[in-house]
Amino acid sequence: MRILDRYIGRTVIASSLTMLLALVSIFSFFKFLDELENVGQGRYGIPQVIEYIALSTPYLAYQLFPMAALVGALLGLGVLVKNSEITAMRAAGVSLPRIVAAVLKASLLLMLLAVIIGEFIAPVTEEEARTGRSIAMADQITLKSRYGFWSRDGSSYINIRRILPGDQIESIYIYEFDQSHRLRTSTYARRATYQEGRWLLEDIQQSIIGDESVTRREAGKAAWDSLLRPELLNIVLIRPESLSLWGLVKYIDYLQANGQRSLPYEQALWVKLVYPLATVVMVLLAVPMVLGRGREVKLGQRVMIGALVGLLFHIFNQASGQIGILYDLSPVLSAAGPTLLTLAAALLLLRRVH
Structure with missing residues (x-):
């Protein structure tokens, strides 16, 4: 048998x-x-x-x-x-x-x-x-790591820790550099939503780095014009x-x-x-x-x-x-x-x- x-x-x-x-x-x-x-x-x-x-x-x-x-x-x-x-x-x-x-x-x-x-x-x-x-x-420079999603947007580097369905992201870090590659602005936003072709940041904390001092600002909401599209973020969605x-x-x-x-x-x-x-x-x-x-x-x-x-x-x-x-x-x-x-x-x- x-x-x-x-x-x-x-x-x-x-x-x-x-x-x-x-x-x-x-x-x-x-x-x-x-x-x-x-x-x-x-x-x-x-x-x-x-x-x-x-x-x-x-x-x-x-x-x-x-x-x-x-x-x-x-x-x-x-x-x-x-x-x-x-x-x-x-x-x-x-x-x-x-x-x-x-x-x-x-x-x-x-x-x-x-x-x-x-x-x-x-x-x-x-x-x-x-x-x-x-x-x-x-066609954007992007990277996935254990610390989330990284992307370059002009002279800025963006780090997003969490990607949510419905064109929403959380824990966003935006680092802006000048032409001499020196860090000039560091921005943190708790959440952002993509609306009408732009991102709307919420609960913002920003540090503006001068030659001799650092100025800190806070804001409830602010528009963020970025080339970063929601379609690209789909690669991070689990x-x-x-x-x-x-x-x-x-x-x-x-x-x-x-x-x-x-x-x-x-x-x-x-x-x-x-x-x-x-x-x-x-x-x-x-x-x-x-x-x-x-x-x-x-x-x-x-x-x-x-x-x-x-x-x-x-x-x-x-x-x-x-x-x-x-x-x-x-x-x-x-x-x-x-x-x-x-x-x-x-x-x-x-x-x-x-």
Whole structure:
């Protein structure tokens, strides 16, 4: 039976990985075409587009894993059916549950690969891709460090410690230098909001440095004309997809401790926990689709049906998360709902086949 498990597993895994490569190539190609519209903005050229697409590939692969697993399992099992190998196994006394168990073992290996990509590779490369793209398009000298975001604006250097959604920033330090590169003004603002093409600073403390003395001023509000655009600050916003599982847990605790909305990150946390299981569920769904009454269905038709089902699952899964955030629904329900419904459908179809 070990030989049988390895044979079925090798067939399912090989076809699934082949399909994953094909899907990633197709989606990356269309993403490349879409990015061509942004060529010419700042320093964003063809080399930067290629780098962005390459760095985005792991996250794209992670997103497409369930679809690739379904279509790949349909393809692999379909070949076994076409070659009458499944029939020979059944005739030799191998039960349907035994075949399903072999398929599930293979799906667990695929799930493990999805976890490795989604937890250790995709967060790093996706953050690098997004940061590089934003900086190239903005064409400004910028730097991210443990002390926040740094940018040069003419003769001024800006340090922003916290970036908030809605074009808001907190703890802003502005250092202005003269032509001799001597510090002349140091300004601190507790908060700033981007309104009507300019920044509005709040709770301002300013030090004007003369040759022999330092003058300190305070103000409640003041307009700040800067070339620094909110679009550039998006590179510092912590996005759910750029965090690992443990990173999400820590960031949720941080947001809740500071009284900020954490639902999008709670949603992302549960998606991280549930999404790899979708790979197992989709492989399980492939079994009754191949071994059921539709055995006479051609292999190409099965692949098309599998691709359609996988695409619908992908869209439904994305929509469920957005709806959950929009209407403040339970993140557990929003994240697990599509996978649980698909699992129920797979078990129902398996029961009919059995």
